[in-house]
Amino acid sequence: MTHPNTVVTWVDARDGLPRSGTPVAAAITGRYPADSAAESGSDTASGEEFWLVRPMYFTSRHWGEDGTEHRNCFVDSDGIVRLPYGLASEETVTHWAELPVLPGGTTHMVFGEDVQPALRNAWGAHPLA
Secondary structure: OOOOOOOOOOEEOOOOOOOOOOEEEEEEEEEOOOOOHHHHOOOOOOOOEEEEEEEEEEEEEEEOOOOOEEEEEEEOOOOOEEEEOOOOOOOEEEEEEEOOOOOOOOOOOOOHHHHHHHHHHHHOOOOOO
């Protein structure tokens, strides 16, 4: 079996952004909505603050479902747009890291007839006779 561990290098989104089209792990921060109408009526921020990691991709230009153009943003699989920390957004990306390559390989994706040999290589198995 190939070595399954990888090292992640986090980049502060205030210091630099990935290349357009790059899949990344994005550390995002924001606040969950309040649980009740009573909480949402208070003068202080309501809901619970969070900081979590989501898979996303970075793009220099993205058109939202409502036709809004976004520049230099992170987009998740649901089409939710998040901006780098410090810009006007309810949820922002504080840090990002390039996703690791596939186990036993040097690429992020394998397609078609190359999948089974790549899996066997990652598992350390020999081809079936």
